[in-house]
Amino acid sequence: MPGTNLTRAEAQDRAAIVATESYVVKLDLTTSPETFRSVTTVRFTATPGASSFIDLIARSVEAITLNGESLDPATHFADSRISLPDLAAANELVVDATCAYMNTGEGLHRFVDPVDNEVYLYTQFEVPDSRRIMAVFEQPDLKATFAFSVTGPDHWQVVSNAITPQPEPAGPGTATWTFPATGRISSYITALVAGPYAVVRDSVQTRAGTIDLGVFCRTSMLPHLDADNVLAVTKAGFGFFEEMFDAPYPFTKYDQLFTPEYNMGAMENAGCVTINELYVFRGKVPDSTVERRALTILHELAHMWFGDLVTMKWWDDLWLNESFAEWASTVCQAEATEWQSAWTTFCTHEKAWAYRQDQLSSTHPIVAPIRDLHDVEVNFDGITYAKGASVLKQLVAYVGRDPFVAGLRTYFAKHAWSNTTLGDLLIELEAASGRDLRTWAQLWLETAGVNVLTPQIDSDDRGLVSAASIAQTCASGDQQLRPHRLVVGTYDVIDGAFVRTGRHELDVDGENTPLPMLIGQPRPALVLVNDEDLAYAKIRFDERSLATVLAHPRGFAETLPHSLAVATVWDMTRDGEMAASDYLPYALAVIDGERDSALLRNLLAQVHTCLVHYLAPEHRDDAHRLVIARGLELAQAAPAGSDAQLQLVTAYAALIAPGDDTTTLAGLYDGSVTLPGLSLDTDMRWTLLTGLVAAGAAGDEQIQAELERDNTSTGRERAARARASAPTPAAKAVAWACGVEDVKTPNSVIQALAAGFNRATDPALLQPYIARFLDGALGIYESRTHAIAEEINGFYPAGLAGPDLLAATNAWLEEHTDAPAAVQRVMAENRDGVARAVAAQERDRAGA
Structure with missing residues (x-):
């Protein structure tokens, strides 16, 4: 049936x-x-x-x-x-x-x-x-x-x-x-x-004539809607995409509607784009969130051509649909909006997501075999979006920007209002570039996994390079070595800053690629493989380069090489090549003075992951005290009203735990302590209160009072998260009952409850839920919709990442080999995260 x-x-x-x-x-x-x-x-x-x-x-x-x-x-x-x-x-x-x-x-x-x-x-x-x-x-x-x-x-x-x-x-x-x-x-x-949606109307002049624009939100959200920014980004996208694709906008109008309780970022409905209401900002948000909204707007607009005008024949080309929109929106953002560092954000966010996904046991080729609708649902992942977009960026470098765009234009003209396959696009790109892309497609699209590129540098007693090459190995997947078009940058340190002394663009292929241009030159302080981030590959440093990066955590003036260096040190930590205890001082040094909003957000999340997952348990208390104290110092020292101040206070509130001094947090919440420029808006009040609740310094009375001040759907969600964050067995039990067992709980509230549920520094709070989650997992996926099952997966007690949770999850997988593929995949990915954490903890226990 x-x-x-x-x-x-x-x-x-x-x-x-x-x-x-x-x-x-x-x-x-x-x-x-x-x-x-x-x-x-x-x-x-x-x-x-x-x-x-x-x-x-x-x-x-x-x-x-x-x-x-x-x-x-x-x-x-x-x-x-x-x-x-x-x-x-x-x-x-x-x-x-x-x-x-x-x-x-x-x-x-x-x-x-x-x-x-x-x-x-x-x-x-x-x-x-x-x-x-x-x-x-x-x-x-x-x-x-x-x-x-x-x-x-x-x-x-x-x-x-x-x-x-x-x-x-x-x-x-x-x-x-x-x-x-x-x-x-x-x-x-x-x-x-x-x-009864409220609407702000405008229009844009296009090749198709005047197109009416509408920006909609709930009436109660209208005071927070910055429609001018949304419309400005939209208009920039219209002009950019019509010129790039050489095709007029294909529909009769363009409405964007911010909708509540949304499961994803947005959806490219033809001329009627729905967007997550979280992008209507009720208070001050990080600059990276505003940038992400702009990218989302441009992503959906790009789909009007690639996806809506020309549509995949079947879901196995879903990756091309989404990856193209990811690539095109980033190009547009970098070249037609104020966010000219969009490729840095792409490196920081999209590629990091792709590398994580590609190292899971569930990794799959970009062109995944989609046998049925169930396969589609589980393949909305980092391979479909981020790796595909990264590989398209590599393809543009391989064939050249102008031939790539010329092929796109022919593709749209030939296939408007019809359905296509990947082969239809490759035909046009081959014709425009003169390159045979079949071998490229086989290596990049039909195999899974990510490669690692490591510089191997030797020098003589005079300090001159005597041997230089790039070694390529496989980190995951099909053990397939691939060709990479990339830039090798060489840097020296002058007055504490990195100065690029050489740029060398080349093709890397096979196990070892010589770097003859470095032979006989003074050995650089730093060799950065994949400078400019053209290739999709994990990178490593040679010994001297690593020492240089660690000694100068804020040595880069440019954001893209800086993000590559930071990402590499973090990846070494994830892979157990560096102890989490050694990563933390480096990360805190980078955070001190970091002004790139997306990178700062990632760094703060990585510090949190170290504290909760990657540090050996016996090292966590000391590290927690160090990070809490330093985090507060950095928040207090950040420029008044800055993005860094906002993010640092938010991160500080997210780390507060029972036993910590909550005086400052409580003072910020009640107004007795102030930070110049910090906006105590509704969302910040919830952030501070949730921290106090998680530390046991506030409870249901304060939550209810705050909910009465903010009697909105977002307030309801924030209250649910705060209640679930309380460090008591009763709070976790209520969160479980409402989020997992009550079929009437809406999707957005389940998500909030899961986030609060997993906030627990006392393992005893979550320990009973290992068996409860595993025993009920199959029933959840059989009885609930896919979207709800995904939200309930947030109750997997990942905060207990360690040998016990790993053994229990492995046992479940061994006992349920006949479970539906979607359930097996989710559970395997849960297991993979725990296994990585256990390996990192063992490395941290072993020391430097």
């Missing part, structure tokens, strides 16, 4: 029989708080006499009419499918169904704003959830036009892919919006957003 799954073979068979033409979808959103009525009319052609099926997830189906003949729902609707027998050459199907609102961030999500009790709706369909609101051939290569008709309260805004029409009265207090048909698009990028 298929359940809610769909295999690639089934999709191919169906596409051989069916060709879709149009959908008319009528939705009545006034029927009840739990369900809504959906009437879908589908027109499609088919092989005469053949049978097929259409997808639908619904509470019930009231009527099915195929070519004028009634089909009994009792016999034709089962397992999320409606069977379609004896098809004609031209067919019309009408399905009348009752569908359910969701509280999981999937399908049609329903949210009630606690501020004004207004209802807000939005859809999220990727991968297979458009079938939660309509009968649909749910696969990307069966494109069609979509015309929605929506009945709802007449004071709502209703937004979809096409231009919003004037509503027509439909009864007392209700209206109907009848949208024009879209162009031919895939069902997963259709969308519906409805509710």
Whole structure:
């Protein structure tokens, strides 16, 4: 029985029989708080006499009419499918169904704003959830036009892919919006957003003419919406992408809607982009968060061409869809916005994510075998997004920027409104560049894992280089050595600062690549392999270079080589080549004076990981006291109102534990202690209070008082996190019951509870949940939606990373070899993180 799954073979068979033409979808959103009525009319052609099926997830189906003949729902609707027998050459199907609102961030999500009790709706369909609101051939290569008709309260805004029409009265207090048909698009990028959303409107001049822009959020969030910044980034993206792709914007308008309880960053619905409401900032946020929002905006805009106008044929090219948007948005951000150091952030964030993912036991080729929808759901990962984008960056260096762009332009012109595969893009890139990319694709896209590049430098008694090369080894995956186009930078130290003395661009291939240009030259203080970060590979230092980097933690003036050096030292710590106790003083020295927001955020997270996971348990108390004391000093010394001040105070609050002096934290919270320039806004108050609760210095009375001050959905989530952070067995038990067992808890609250639950310095608080989590894991994945199961995985007691948790997780994997692949993968990745922590702890115990 298929359940809610769909295999690639089934999709191919169906596409051989069916060709879709149009959908008319009528939705009545006034029927009840739990369900809504959906009437879908589908027109499609088919092989005469053949049978097929259409997808639908619904509470019930009231009527099915195929070519004028009634089909009994009792016999034709089962397992999320409606069977379609004896098809004609031209067919019309009408399905009348009752569908359910969701509280999981999937399908049609329903949210009630606690501020004004207004209802807000939005859809999220990727991968297979458009079938939660309509009968649909749910696969990307069966494109069609979509015309929605929506009945709802007449004071709502209703937004979809096409231009919003004037509503027509439909009864007392209700209206109907009848949208024009879209162009031919895939069902997963259709969308519906409805509710009393506030909107800021503008327009942009494009090659297609004047395009109307809208920025939407809940009415209660409007005071916090900085629409001017959102629109400025959007307009910069329009101009950049139209020029780069040499193709006009393909849709009739462009709305961006910030929606609550969202599962991801954003979604590229055609002309109707939904974005996580966390990007509406209620208070001061790190500069890196504003930069990330800009990248998200540009990522989704790039998808309007790559993904929406031209769409993958099947989900095995999902990586290309997402990786291209990652690459294109970073190029745009670096070249057309204020964030000109975007490639530094890419190195700090995206590549670090890719390297982590690529060293898990679940690593897979970029072009992953996607057998069914379940495979798609678990492959939204660092390989799909970040490694793919890194490899595209390498490909651009390999073929050249101009040929790469020329190939893209031909690709869009040739395949507009259709479906493609990777091969279609490679054909155009080969034609534009003159390079054979088949071998490149095989090595980079069809194998898994990451390589390590290490300089090997010898010098004579005069200090001149006598031998120099780059050794390539494999860190993970298929043990495949790969070709790399990269830059080797050489640096000396002048007045305590690194000065680049040489730049050498070359191809690295095989086990050993000579560096003849260094022979006979004075040995550099530092050799930086992959300077400029063109290649996708982990790097190491030769002995002298490592000593130089550690001795001059703030030696770089430029952010990109600085981020590469910092990332390498951290990677050595993750790999157990450096003791966590030795990493911490280096990291604190880098943090002192760090002004790159994204890098500072990463460094603070890495210090936290060392303290919780990588230090030997017997070293943690002393290290914790050191970091807490130094962290407070750095926060107090940071420039008033600076990004560093904000991040350091936030990190300090996140590390406070029972037994620590909470005087300063409590004073900041109640106002008796001040830091010049620190904004005590609503979100900062929650940050400080959560730290006090986690240290046992505040409790439910203070949480309830703060919630009354901030009676919003975000306040509800922050209160849940604070309560779950309390260092008591009762708090952890309540968090578990609400987050894991209560099926009515919405997705965003589960996420908040999980974050608080795992904040515990006393192992006894989490110890009982090793068995409880492992015993219930299979049932969670069988009974809950994929998105909710992913959130509940946050209750895996990772704070107990050590031999006991490792042994228990390994035992689970050994005992559940027949579990669904998605569950096995998640549990294996949990295990991998613990195994890495155990190895790091052993290295730390052994000392320097």
